[in-house]
Amino acid sequence: VIALRCQPAGEPATEVRIGDGAGAAFAERARDRRVFALVDEVIAELGLQPATPPNWVWHPVRGGEGLKTMAMAETVLRAMVQAGCDRGSVLCAVGGGTVGDLGGFCASLFARGIELWQVPTTTLAMLDSAVGGKTAVNLPEGKNLVGTVHPATLVVVEPAFLVCEPERNYRAGLAEAIKMGLGLDAELFALLERDAAVLRQRRDRAEWSTAFVGVVHRSLAAKIAVVEQDLRETGRRRLLNLGHTLGHALEAWHQGSVPHGECVARGLWFALDVARELGAMRSEEIERAGALLRRYQHHRMPLLMPVDELMAFVLRDKKVDSGVVHFAVPTGIGTSEVRPLEPGLLRRLLERE
Amino acid sequence: VIALRCQPAGEPATEVRIGDGAGAAFAERARDRRVFALVDEVIAELGLQPATPPNWVWHPVRGGEGLKTMAMAETVLRAMVQAGCDRGSVLCAVGGGTVGDLGGFCASLFARGIELWQVPTTTLAMLDSAVGGKTAVNLPEGKNLVGTVHPATLVVVEPAFLVCEPERNYRAGLAEAIKMGLGLDAELFALLERDAAVLRQRRDRAEWSTAFVGVVHRSLAAKIAVVEQDLRETGRRRLLNLGHTLGHALEAWHQGSVPHGECVARGLWFALDVARELGAMRSEEIERAGALLRRYQHHRMPLLMPVDELMAFVLRDKKVDSGVVHFAVPTGIGTSEVRPLEPGLLRRLLERE
Numbered sequence: 001v002i003a004l005r006c007q008p009a010g011e012p013a014t015e016v017r018i019g020d021g022a023g024a025a026f027a028e029r030a031r032d033r034r035v036f037a038l039v040d041e042v043i044a045e046l047g048l049q050p051a052t053p054p055n056w057v058w059h060p061v062r063g064g065e066g067l068k069t070m071a072m073a074e075t076v077l078r079a080m081v082q083a084g085c086d087r088g089s090v091l092c093a094v095g096g097g098t099v100g101d102l103g104g105f106c107a108s109l110f111a112r113g114i115e116l117w118q119v120p121t122t123t124l125a126m127l128d129s130a131v132g133g134k135t136a137v138n139l140p141e142g143k144n145l146v147g148t149v150h151p152a153t154l155v156v157v158e159p160a161f162l163v164c165e166p167e168r169n170y171r172a173g174l175a176e177a178i179k180m181g182l183g184l185d186a187e188l189f190a191l192l193e194r195d196a197a198v199l200r201q202r203r204d205r206a207e208w209s210t211a212f213v214g215v216v217h218r219s220l221a222a223k224i225a226v227v228e229q230d231l232r233e234t235g236r237r238r239l240l241n242l243g244h245t246l247g248h249a250l251e252a253w254h255q256g257s258v259p260h261g262e263c264v265a266r267g268l269w270f271a272l273d274v275a276r277e278l279g280a281m282r283s284e285e286i287e288r289a290g291a292l293l294r295r296y297q298h299h300r301m302p303l304l305m306p307v308d309e310l311m312a313f314v315l316r317d318k319k320v321d322s323g324v325v326h327f328a329v330p331t332g333i334g335t336s337e338v339r340p341l342e343p344g345l346l347r348r349l350l351e352r353e
Numbered sequence: 354v355i356a357l358r359c360q361p362a363g364e365p366a367t368e369v370r371i372g373d374g375a376g377a378a379f380a381e382r383a384r385d386r387r388v389f390a391l392v393d394e395v396i397a398e399l400g401l402q403p404a405t406p407p408n409w410v411w412h413p414v415r416g417g418e419g420l421k422t423m424a425m426a427e428t429v430l431r432a433m434v435q436a437g438c439d440r441g442s443v444l445c446a447v448g449g450g451t452v453g454d455l456g457g458f459c460a461s462l463f464a465r466g467i468e469l470w471q472v473p474t475t476t477l478a479m480l481d482s483a484v485g486g487k488t489a490v491n492l493p494e495g496k497n498l499v500g501t502v503h504p505a506t507l508v509v510v511e512p513a514f515l516v517c518e519p520e521r522n523y524r525a526g527l528a529e530a531i532k533m534g535l536g537l538d539a540e541l542f543a544l545l546e547r548d549a550a551v552l553r554q555r556r557d558r559a560e561w562s563t564a565f566v567g568v569v570h571r572s573l574a575a576k577i578a579v580v581e582q583d584l585r586e587t588g589r590r591r592l593l594n595l596g597h598t599l600g601h602a603l604e605a606w607h608q609g610s611v612p613h614g615e616c617v618a619r620g621l622w623f624a625l626d627v628a629r630e631l632g633a634m635r636s637e638e639i640e641r642a643g644a645l646l647r648r649y650q651h652h653r654m655p656l657l658m659p660v661d662e663l664m665a666f667v668l669r670d671k672k673v674d675s676g677v678v679h680f681a682v683p684t685g686i687g688t689s690e691v692r693p694l695e696p697g698l699l700r701r702l703l704e705r706e
Contacts (some may be wrong), residue, residue, distance in 0.1 A: 010363040070427040074492070074499075077423075081494040087674045112487065112500045113585070134465065139427070141434040146427075147465045148501065232466070321440045 002217050006131060006224040008231040011151060016131060016224075018157040018216050020209065023119070025156060026092075030055065033090055035117075036080050038103040040095030042164050043121050056092075057083040065256045067098045068105075068137040070146070076106045090115045096122035097129040097260070101147070104135030108150035118152040121161035123173025124261055127219045128180070130155045132227045132240075142316045143252055149232055157216055159209050172261030174199065174296050175243075179268060180219045182289050183242040184226065186334030188218040189292065196295045238338040242328040243267035246350070249313035253305050265298030270353055271330055277349060278339070280331045288333060307350045315343060355570050359484060359577040361584040364504060369484060369577075371510040371569050373562065376472070378509060379445075383408065386443055388470075389433050391456040393448030395517050396474050409445075410436040414455070416448045418609045421455050421490040423499070429459045443468045449475035450482040450613070454500070457488030461503030471505040474514035476526025477614055480572045481533070483508045485580045485593075495669045496605055502585055510569055512562050525614030527552065527649050528596075532621060533572045535642050536595040537579065539687030541571040542645065549648045591691040595681040596620035599703070602666035606658050618651030623706055624683055630702060631692070633684045641686060660703045668696060 001024075004016040017025050035056045044060040052058065059079055061067055080091070091114060093103025100118050107116035120130035133151030136144035162170060174192075181189030192199070195211040202208045223240065230237040247267030251260055272289055275281040290300070303310075314325065324340045331337055354377075357369040370378050388409045397413040405411065412432055414420055433444070444467060446456025453471050460469035473483035486504030489497035515523060527545075534542030545552070548564040555561045576593065583590040600620030604613055625642055628634040643653070656663075667678065677693045684690055 070423050070430075074423040077499050078492050078494060081492060081498060081669065086676070109499045109501065111498065112489075112502055136465075139431050139434060141431060145434060145464065146430050146462045148462065149465055316434065323439075 002213065004217070004220055004224060006151065006227060008151070008228050011133075011231060012153055014131065014133075014151050014153060014155060016155045016157070016220055018220070019213050020158065020160060022156045022158050025154060026117075029117075029154060030090070033088055034083070034085055035090045035092050036083055036085050037092045037094055038076060038099060038106070040099050040121060043094055043161065046164070057085075059083075061095075061099060061102070063095045063099050065098055065138060065143070067102050068144075070137055070139075072102060073106055073109070073137055076102065077110055080106065080110050085110065085114070087111045087114060090117055092117040092119060094119040094121060095125070096120065097125045100125055100130055101134075101136045101144075104133070104150050104152070105137055105147060108135055108148040113150060116150060116152040117154040117156070119156050119158070119161075122165055123162060123170050124176055126157045126159075126162075126216050127173060128176040128223065130157070131220050131223055133231060142313065143248060145316075151231070157220075159212050159216075162212075169259050169261070170202075171200070171297060172259035172265070174215075175261035175265040175268070175293075175298055177215050177219045178292060178296065178298070179240075179242050179264060180222045182268065182292075182330050182333065183239055183328065183336035184334060185218060185222040186332075188215070188222060189333050191215060191218060193292055193295075196292075200296065235338075238326045239328050239336050241326070241338075242330065242336055243271050245314060245317070245325065245327055245346075246270040246310070246353075248317055249310045250303075250305075252313045253309060262298065265293055265296075266301060266303075268293060268298075269300045270350075271328065273353060274327065274349055275330050277352075278329060280329050280337075282332070285333050289330065303350075303353050307347060310350055311343065311347050314346065355566065357570070357573055357577060359504065359580060361504070361581050364486075364584060365506055367484060367486075367504050367506060367508060369508045369510070369573055371573070372566050373511065373513060375509045375511050378507060379470075382470075382507065383443070386441055387436070387438055388443045388445050389436055389438050390445045390447055391429060391452060391459070393452050393474060396447055396514065399517070410438075412436075414448075414452060416452050418451055418491060418496070420451045421458075421497075423490055423492075425455060426459055426462070426490055429455065430463055433459070433463055438463065438467070440464045440467060443470060445470040445472060447472040447474060448478070449473065450478045453478055453483055454487075454489045454497075457486070457503050457505070458490055458500060461488055461501040466503065469503060469505040470507040470509070472509050472511070472514075475518055476515060476523050477529055479510045479512075479515075479569050480526060481529040481576065483510070484573050484576055486584060495666065496601060498669070504584070510573075512565055512569075515565075522612050522614070523555075524553070524650060525612035525618070527568075528614035528618040528621070528646075528651055530568050530572045531645060531649065531651070532593075532595050532617060533575045535621065535645075535683050535686065536592055536681065536689035537687060538571060538575040539685075541568070541575060542686050544568060544571060546645055546648075549645075553649065588691075591679045592681050592689050594679070594691075595683065595689055596624050598667060598670070598678065598680055598699075599623040599663070599706075601670055602663045603656075603658075605666045606662060615651070618646055618649075619654060619656075621646060621651075622653045623703075624681065626706060627680065627702055628683050630705075631682060633682050633690075635685070638686050642683065656703075656706050660700060663703055664696065664700050667699065 091107035136147035444460035489500035600617040
């Protein structure tokens with residue numbers, strides 16, 4: 001089991017444990033406290049519940065963006081009161097990014113904030129969203145428009161949970177690792193190149209697990225290095241939005257029928273095009289990044305939707321600040337920077353895409 | 354205009370301006386930013402709107418505990434998106450404690466937190482709730498069970514707004530100043546004794562205004578001294594709950610038909626009884642505190658409700674932590690301390706009340 005620690009200035013620390021058996025960390029921490037487990041029903045059906053001690057309350061939910069509403073948050077918060085939770089209780093979110101987003105949101109609001117544990121059970125959540133403290137629900141007007149910053153105190157990554165994940169989501173999730181490698185960590189990028197066959201095919205459990213734990217480790221370490229400097233996304237943390245400006249707009253346009261990671265992968269292609277346009281990255285590096293995306297079956301699909309509609313989504317996103325879009329541009333393999341783009345320029349670039 | 358500043362470690366500062374003309378602080382701060390004003394309709398009807406510049410969006414709401422729901426928060430958050438708010442916008446809450454609680458809650462959640470201004474227009478909000486950063490909405494299970502800590506950057510106290518306030522609420526609101534004097538500041542207590550006639554009768558506008566601004570000044574200064582040391586209520590801030598353990602339970606039992614301040618005043622009588630029971634305060638000081646409560650027409654009314662029901666409310670309150678009730682006990686005029694009380698003891702004390 002690999003251990004990482006995230007310690008932004010003036011905030012509680014997050015302990016991260018990655019690998020088979022990482023869940024052993026719960027026993028000593030739970031003790032007499034009430035633990036309210038918000039669990040994706042797919043995981044709940046695995047039958048872990050009988051093994052959990054009596055101070056755990058089990059609350060199954062159906063994962064997916066449809067879960068992330070203010071109304072569902074209220075349902076969960078009421079269930080927490082009825083289960084006898086108080087300020088000393090813990091909310092433990094067991095599921096993918098949507099369960100983590102809702103669980104973190106509820107933990108931050110219950111009694112003005114209680115302790116949060118994250119147990120990501122999808123590729124995307126393991127590689128990215130379980131660490132960093134962002135919580136969110138959606139509005140009809142757009143995704144993640146409402147939320148808080150409330151880091152987990154404990155994150156447990158057990159690769160075995162991925163047996164439940166559909167192949168398409170697994171592959172899409174790896175796009176976040178590619179994002180982290182391209183924007184922040186050349187070694188992670190090289191690891192993804194080297195282990196591409198093992199990671200994609202998943203033939204041998206032990207071989208895959210070793211490679212996957214390595215990628216989770218480096219992805220989360222890269223994210224932690226950014227988050228420790230800028231938890232509240234006023235500067236450097238915007239680098240983590242690489243691929244997400246177009247990615248979020250596509251995801252909204254498709255109304256959730258296309259996995260987040262596939263939208264991010266298409267957004268990475270756009271970010272590479274922007275980098276080329278701005279002369280920010282050497283063209284052989286752009287080719288190398290494109291080749292890695294293709295190796296994970298993320299191709300540069302044509303954009304079929306009207307640019308007007310995409311721009312409407314982009315301008316409603318949280319990356320906009322007093323009218324300027326903070327756009328993350330790759331500047332090499334493992335490096336990137338944030339450029340303020342006028343909406344007019346972004347629109348012209350999207351039209352050419 | 355009196356200026357105060359609240360600066361908890363590692364948090365943005367709150368500027369507080371108290372007195373006629375304090376609102377002049379807005380002009381320079383608003384400039385080109387979008388300001389979303391959440392305004393109690395009673396205030397909106399005063400006709401201030403035509404004077405506000407075009408970057409202000411005016412959103413009237415009906416003040417009262419009924420406003421503080423998750424559903425209403427969603428309505429406001431959606432209106433903010435539709436009004437074109439982004440991360441650089443400001444939410445300005447103009448109204449009593451309930452408008453401030455909902456407005457602060459929405460400001461803390463919109464795009465994971467935007468700047469908040471508070472313009473309290475009731476006695477209670479001016480003396481207490483506009484400063485300190487607590488935001489809240491209610492659940493059917495209890496009041497303020499959900500919320501965040503999100504201090505305003507600017508608080509403007511214009512005493513003139515109190516012309517709209519019903520006499521009963523004005524008198525009830527002064528109970529929070531008595532709480533602050535009794536628990537934290539002997540000089541404020543003496544001021545409330547000295548100016549009781551002027552404050553209660555409000556005959557002469559100028560004389561009243563001077564006395565009232567003085568009381569607001571000392572009340573907020575006393576609160577700020579506590580909040581700067583403990584914004585998130587893990588210790589010393591629990592002193593501010595003096596009178597609120599029983600107060601909140603009474604308020605919940607009456608389902609909002611009795612003003613908050615009247616419930617707190619009754620809670621102060623109970624806290625004095627607990628102090629006597631525990632031998633925590635000299636009996637002449639207990640008498641002096643009782644006399645001040647009576648001068649503001651807060652009498653020691655009989656408790657007519659079943660102790661079982663009161664205890665159920667008390668145990669659901671946020672002041673409970675892993676089963677123990679953190680109870681603020683006065684120990685003299687201007688001093689107090691927090692004692693962990695077993696629910697069994699608290700119950701016996703309530704039965705004698």
